[in-house]
Amino acid sequence: MTAAPARATIGAVVLIVTLAAAVVWLQVYRDARFHLAEPAQQVLYVRSPAMMQRLGLSFDAVLADLYWIRAIQYYGGTRLSDTAEKHYELLYPLLELATSLDPQFNVAYRFGAFFLSEPAPGGANHPELAIQLLERGIAANPTRWEYPYDAGFVFYRQADYRQAAEWFRRAADVAGAPPWLRPLAAVTLATGGDTQSSRRLWQNMLATADEDWLRRSAEHRLQQLDAIDTIQQLEAVTAEYRRRHGGPPPSWEALIRDGGLRHVPIDISGRPFVLDPDDGSVTISSDSSLWPLPTERAP
Amino acid sequence: MDAIRIEGLTKHYSVGFWRPRRYTALDHLTLRVAEREVFGFLGPNGAGKTTTLKLLMQLMFPSEGTAEILGKPVGDVSVRRRIGYLPEHPYFYENLTAEELLSYFASLFGYHGQERAQRVSRLLDDVGLGAERRFQLRKYSKGMLQRVGLAQALINDPELVFLDEPMSGLDPIGRAQVRDLILTLRDRGVTVFFSSHILSDAEAICSRVGILAAGKLAAAGSLTEIVPFKIHGWDLVVGGAPQALLDELTGGGATVTRISDDRYRLLLSDAAAPDAIVGRVSAAGGTIVSLNPLRKTLEDFFMAQVGQTAARHFD
Amino acid sequence: MRAVLLVARHVFKDSVRDKVLYAIVAFALVLMATSFLIGQLTAGQDVKIIKDLGLAAMSLFGLFIALFIGIGLVAREIDRRSIYAVLAKPIRRHEFIVGKYLGLVATLAINLIVMTAAYYVVLAYMRWTLSPAALAGQPPATDPRLLIGVAMIGAELALVTAVALFWSTFSSSALLSAALTAGLWIAGQFGSDLRNLGQVVKSPVAAGVGRALYYLLPNFAAFDVKAQVVHGLPIGAAYIATTLLYGIAYAAMLIAAAVMIFSRRDFK
Numbered sequence: 063m064t065a066a067p068a069r070a071t072i073g074a075v076v077l078i079v080t081l082a083a084a085v086v087w088l089q090v091y092r093d094a095r096f097h098l099a100e101p102a103q104q105v106l107y108v109r110s111p112a113m114m115q116r117l118g119l120s121f122d123a124v125l126a127d128l129y130w131i132r133a134i135q136y137y138g139g140t141r142l143s144d145t146a147e148k149h150y151e152l153l154y155p156l157l158e159l160a161t162s163l164d165p166q167f168n169v170a171y172r173f174g175a176f177f178l179s180e181p182a183p184g185g186a187n188h189p190e191l192a193i194q195l196l197e198r199g200i201a202a203n204p205t206r207w208e209y210p211y212d213a214g215f216v217f218y219r220q221a222d223y224r225q226a227a228e229w230f231r232r233a234a235d236v237a238g239a240p241p242w243l244r245p246l247a248a249v250t251l252a253t254g255g256d257t258q259s260s261r262r263l264w265q266n267m268l269a270t271a272d273e274d275w276l277r278r279s280a281e282h283r284l285q286q287l288d289a290i291d292t293i294q295q296l297e298a299v300t301a302e303y304r305r306r307h308g309g310p311p312p313s314w315e316a317l318i319r320d321g322g323l324r325h326v327p328i329d330i331s332g333r334p335f336v337l338d339p340d341d342g343s344v345t346i347s348s349d350s351s352l353w354p355l356p357t358e359r360a361p
Numbered sequence: 362m363d364a365i366r367i368e369g370l371t372k373h374y375s376v377g378f379w380r381p382r383r384y385t386a387l388d389h390l391t392l393r394v395a396e397r398e399v400f401g402f403l404g405p406n407g408a409g410k411t412t413t414l415k416l417l418m419q420l421m422f423p424s425e426g427t428a429e430i431l432g433k434p435v436g437d438v439s440v441r442r443r444i445g446y447l448p449e450h451p452y453f454y455e456n457l458t459a460e461e462l463l464s465y466f467a468s469l470f471g472y473h474g475q476e477r478a479q480r481v482s483r484l485l486d487d488v489g490l491g492a493e494r495r496f497q498l499r500k501y502s503k504g505m506l507q508r509v510g511l512a513q514a515l516i517n518d519p520e521l522v523f524l525d526e527p528m529s530g531l532d533p534i535g536r537a538q539v540r541d542l543i544l545t546l547r548d549r550g551v552t553v554f555f556s557s558h559i560l561s562d563a564e565a566i567c568s569r570v571g572i573l574a575a576g577k578l579a580a581a582g583s584l585t586e587i588v589p590f591k592i593h594g595w596d597l598v599v600g601g602a603p604q605a606l607l608d609e610l611t612g613g614g615a616t617v618t619r620i621s622d623d624r625y626r627l628l629l630s631d632a633a634a635p636d637a638i639v640g641r642v643s644a645a646g647g648t649i650v651s652l653n654p655l656r657k658t659l660e661d662f663f664m665a666q667v668g669q670t671a672a673r674h675f676d
Numbered sequence: 677m678r679a680v681l682l683v684a685r686h687v688f689k690d691s692v693r694d695k696v697l698y699a700i701v702a703f704a705l706v707l708m709a710t711s712f713l714i715g716q717l718t719a720g721q722d723v724k725i726i727k728d729l730g731l732a733a734m735s736l737f738g739l740f741i742a743l744f745i746g747i748g749l750v751a752r753e754i755d756r757r758s759i760y761a762v763l764a765k766p767i768r769r770h771e772f773i774v775g776k777y778l779g780l781v782a783t784l785a786i787n788l789i790v791m792t793a794a795y796y797v798v799l800a801y802m803r804w805t806l807s808p809a810a811l812a813g814q815p816p817a818t819d820p821r822l823l824i825g826v827a828m829i830g831a832e833l834a835l836v837t838a839v840a841l842f843w844s845t846f847s848s849s850a851l852l853s854a855a856l857t858a859g860l861w862i863a864g865q866f867g868s869d870l871r872n873l874g875q876v877v878k879s880p881v882a883a884g885v886g887r888a889l890y891y892l893l894p895n896f897a898a899f900d901v902k903a904q905v906v907h908g909l910p911i912g913a914a915y916i917a918t919t920l921l922y923g924i925a926y927a928a929m930l931i932a933a934a935v936m937i938f939s940r941r942d943f944k
Contacts, residue, residue: 441764455690
């Protein structure tokens with residue numbers, strides 16, 4: 063008979079589909095109800111690079127890639143999360159593992175150097191870890207000038223111009239290093255800290271960056287420096303207003319009516335600058351893409 | 362020259378891991394097989410027939426004793442050009458076709474090109490494999506594998522062929538074909554040494570037999586030597602005989618068994634006169650279905666021999 | 677010699693058709709093909725990661741293939757008695773084993789070639805679709821130096837096959853042989869740890885044992901040049917030559933031992 067088997071088949075299919083739907087729904091329900099943090103983010107099963115090298119058998123490079131991917135996702139996830147205080151505690155261990163498994167993992171060193179030393183909320187604010195990572199990179203790849211250069215950069219941002227210059231000099235000593243490193247070392251020693259040399263540094267970084275994210279970061283920084291310059295100019299205008307009227311301008315419109323400005327100043331992200339009517343100081347809007355600006359002294 | 366000469370061939374195994382005991386699979390076998398003979402190597406399962414064949418093919422090494430094939434000691438590679446071997450339960454490379462397998466084996470004998478292809482084709486025809494020869498061996502039934510096995514045993518036109526249970530796995534038609542094949546080989550002058558536990562096959566085709574039981578050779582010789590050609594009774598099947606006659610014959614010492622409605626089998630002793638009894642049945646209105654002489658068969662002899670031999674002994 | 681090549685040819689024909697091999701290779705190919713999907717995750721490291729994944733896949737799946745064919749085929753052959761008919765032919769046992777090994781290595785080579793071709797197709801696709809900026813600062817996507825890595829993987833796997841063949845000539849269990857071979861491969865990755873055991877463990881006996889094991893066990897880690905070829909770093913021709921010679925010598929030793937054992941084996 064063909065009728066009975068056909069019915070049985072349909073019945074079986076319906077049952078399976080129902081169960082599949084139930085399985086999916088139960089997962090969704092469970093995840094929604096019991097807010098579990100992404101386990102991969104928070105738990106690093108193996109912390110020791112030496113152990114990981116042994117466990118990896120001959121697949122070190124792939125494991126290094128895996129840890130690199132996790133590092134990126136961890137960084138991105140933390141950066142975009144809702145928590146006010148962003149800690150990047152796992153960033154260094156992940157990058158340390160990646161670079162232990164693959165000592166030539168160039169991008170891991172450079173990414174680590176940049177974002178480990180970057181102040182909150184964009185980075186871990188641990189410049190000493192950045193230096194530690196870079197020193198390992200230098201030990202494994204002594205022919206790469208980029209690592210001592212990055213180290214100098216880290217110190218520059220900490221406003222330790224003497225150390226920065228020393229590292230730039232070391233970078234310049236590496237065979238094949240670009241010619242602008244030696245004058246950079248000298249300039250840093252002489253005038254480190256002013257926006258001119260900072261700008262130059264960032265422009266160099268932009269020119270030599272071989273990674274997208276590095277390039278974008280350098281562009282961002284340069285835009286921030288431009289914004290700082292603009293703010294200085296705007297504050298000069300408000301000071302002039304104060305001198306002539308005896309008090310700071312109450313608003314941009316007042317300044318425009320007064321003739322000091324032609325239109326409301328906006329920054330590169332399209333947000334207007336914020337004028338503080340109490341003392342005439344100018345800042346960028348907190349929802350500008352350039353916020354927060356680095357302080358003048360330590361870019 | 363003897364085709365096969367075995368002297369005191371013995372094989373011991375060690376059985377058991379913790380307290381190994383010695384198990385004797387073959388106990389001082391001594392045997393000769395003449396050229397052009399069809400020799401049946403008989404015995405119950407586990408008697409040591411396959412062990413003997415493996416020792417002859419040097420798939421195993423003897424504990425004691427020697428053996429010669431075509432005058433050369435076992436293991437001589439040049440002799441292998443002149444012999445063929447069909448293993449028990451043959452199994453071959455699954456992913457090759459029958460043609461490819463035979464071609465491979467033929468190449469090992471040194472056949473090339475056109476000659477090889479023709480030889481392979483002829484042999485596959487002989488064993489009755491048609492279009493299947495192009496299918497992969499994984500798809501073959503047991504009977505087809507047995508045929509391929511036979512084909513590969515004969516690929517080099519051997520002078521001496523060793524067949525281990527050649528009828529196994531075949532249906533009655535297949536078995537008849539194998540029997541005919543062996544007879545054809547005999548007619549061509551090939552020496553055939555085959556092992557079997559099916560006695561009727563042996564009776565039909567062997568010139569000499571050897572009976573192996575529990576590792577020992579119980580008997581060897583021509584069929585007529587082993588089984589005296591002596592009639593010791595009669596088997597008469599009649600139909601429609603009247604009960605009275607049957608009762609009388611039973612009284613006279615015959616054993617009467619009912620087969621169906623009006624058919625009866627009478628087992629008469631050799632003293633009875635079958636002609637007379639046949640006449641009386643006809644006169645009483647019955648019919649003669651069959652009349653066969655009873656002779657001691659190989660089976661009887663076999664059972665007796667095997668029963669006599671002591672069970673396998675363990676040291 | 678002729679018999680050896682005949683056996684090799686037919687072993688190759690038989691094993692290369694095995695369906696399990698198709699499955700393994702297909703799996704590796706699928707892995708490679710989908711690896712470029714992970715580009716989203718990698719912050720510009722696509723090419724490096726695909727190169728790494730491809731080599732790792734070839735290494736791992738190649739290992740499975742070597743294990744499977746080395747053990748599955750020999751042990752199965754003995755278990756199923758296909759070997760009886762062959763050995764009754766005018767062929768010596770050592771010719772059979774050597775021919776078997778060559779046939780298995782040929783099968784392995786074909787599978788590796790297929791995987792390498794797919795690998796380069798994926799890499800060429802990457803080169804075609806990615807912007808020059810994304811490709812800058814790294815060795816080329818279709819770097820021919822990767823072939824050195826593949827060749828070393830092939831040599832490593834040929835040695836694994838020899839190990840597998842060796843175990844299966846006298847072990848009756850395919851599973852046991854597979855486990856022993858896999859175990860030796862793992863142990864062979866820890867060469868440097870064994871050699872330097874003396875630095876970690878303060879017992880001179882242990883250090884001596886460690887060193888002895890290092891020299892005794894096949895040093896598979898020496899064949900691993902994957903990281904170097906991916907980064908485009910130079911590998912000395914002398915290093916490669918020495919390592920390859922080591923592999924050939926070790927494999928030859930194993931085959932000789934296998935021949936010795938196989939020649940004396942009773943097939944019960």
